[in-house]
Amino acid sequence: MSLQLAPDGRLKHLLTIDGLPRKLIEDLLDATDSLRSVALRGNKKLPLLRGRTIINLFFEASTRTRTTFELAAERLSADVVNLDVASSSTSKGESLLDTLATLEAMHCDMFVVRHPDSGAAHFIAEHVAPGVAVLNAGDGRHAHPTQALLDAYTIRRHKQRFEDLTIAVVGDVLHSRVARSELRAFGILGAGELRVIGPRTLLPPSIEELGVRVYTDMDAGVADADVIIMLRLQRERMRGVFLPSESEYFRRYGLTAERLALAKPDCIVMHPGPMNRGIEIASEVADGPQSVILEQVSNGLAVRMAVMSHILGAQVPQMEASA
Template structure:
């Protein structure tokens, strides 16, 4: 395992498989009465979030605590960052506190890479989402969920639909799924495909109905209106009509196909409520699997040994 996790593209097939296999062990541990492992006792994990996030931050916090690490949650709002403190000074402060791993979510693409390469922090850096660039642990938990339902991903057809332009999830999934042998098709309006998408290891399609018929899994992306400073489609109703997943479209999927969404969802926009809550939806499973995958990432970065059996915590 590498020293940092900055990009899904940095993971070899062996690296990715090691994370997914370790996550499977972590998931089995989570179902036991005693959910904690002593593996990272004495280690400090800092969640350094410059962007609002609930699911990702809580998932990383739960993962670190289940490995018995000490957790510090750092939010830019109400901190010295809001008073103008630089990323460097924040990093040096965390280094002085003895951070062994820093989980970074930042509005600027490349911020985790900067932290990892500037020698401000000795600990491992985990990219929890940077701008519109990448979100590698989301791609790992998505692949883990797919593998649970579809088996090995070699030759699997995965369709990713929606706001690819602003989605760090789409880029990380495209890179990781290609490494794992899957075939990825991006479906979006031309205005919501990024410049340079032709160099990605994917096919592109504008007709959602045609793309669904061969899909083993379909992932709907949130329309990120907070990042849009122009009109990328005529109206929400038109977008939903052309690129939303409803019951009629879901019926075009093969019987074994699954429906995914990285969350949070715009119900009624990119996905209807009946589809999100259907038997084919694995959206809630993705959240559960996210904790196991992030346990595996922290474990492999900070320990690298096989998980020990859970032990009783000492009484206070």
């Protein structure tokens, strides 16, 4: 029995990409298409979630992700409450379940949760009151499903069939919830070839079993790629046991214009942000013509609107997809 899928096939929660049917993902991407014009217009709200209350429950600091969730809810006319739990009750010793119970007493409809523990979103979904939805905005190293959906959506806008694509994910896959969710999503969407590129210290040992090809050599890994996704390298990984230094990492795995030239000429470059320029990606690539990094951010808004509408049962109207 799936915790996140209702018997009718709709999402009760979105906790992970794992186990989602391809059709459901495609429906969400289609709804994203419809909502994208609204998201980009910015001055017009849709009344889809009027009267609903969404609580952003962030146990881990985040500005960008929380802002896009907040904006997405507001564009759908929901009431939004932001709670940085990292700095409030749990630091006073309150348990996660107590925090949840307190917030449920406010009769909210959805928790958007970010938490440093892998599996935290599952845990919360198991314990919330019936009828309250949980949307995982990143749990530990486990999953970040809306990021994967927005990346899939961004790829779909630029490329046609996933079956024809070679997609390379570069960097700290070991600690990355983004990578885990993306590899799942692209796999379900039928991607032709999935590659992960990085030093062995930053790749989970059994990663090959996920159906990906492993490259420890960046040049070989990006060769003829259609999509290159650079992962953020957390500062604390750069020195010490995972990597010798930032500069060595950039020399071996940084995406430079020379390396990008090894990929297909129309290869797009993505990054979930925030970027470390000069460490995982050269500025000339980040700001170059093949980069779709800023578009990812605006697509993130539309994807989150689509997911929120879907989970809370609002019918997304068919709209003219903007160019």
